[in-house]
Amino acid sequence: MNYITNDDLEKFRVSLIEDIKKILQTYHSENTENNENTEWLRSKMIRKILNISPGTLQNLRTSGKIRYQKVLGSYYYSKSDLLKLFDGK
Incomplete structure (x- = not known):
């Protein structure tokens, strides 16, 4: 039988937090590169x-003419x- 100690839980917590940080940094950097100067309006x-x-x-949204x-x-x-839609680009 294996016992889980408080030390084991603390190591798991630290590891989990680090993994989440890496995922968020990757997601943020990908979206920042693609949408660096994008302003969003309601x-x-x-x-x-x-x-x-x-x-x-x-209709503009569902036809894919503008991102949302x-x-x-x-x-x-x-x-x-x-x-771009009104510039004809």
Whole structure:
């Protein structure tokens, strides 16, 4: 029979924290490289700026013309994608 000591648990905790830090650093560095200068705007702001309906904004989103992130039920859109959309690039 093997016993788990407090020392074993402490070593496991430290190891787990280090692994989580590595994963988060990798995720952060990948996203920072891809989205270094990306500003994100909420749906309401986009609709107000462009004077469009929620349905039109949804069409832009689902057709893949603009990038978005959904965070806690709110959609955020890439400002650079909106500028490209109207620049014709």
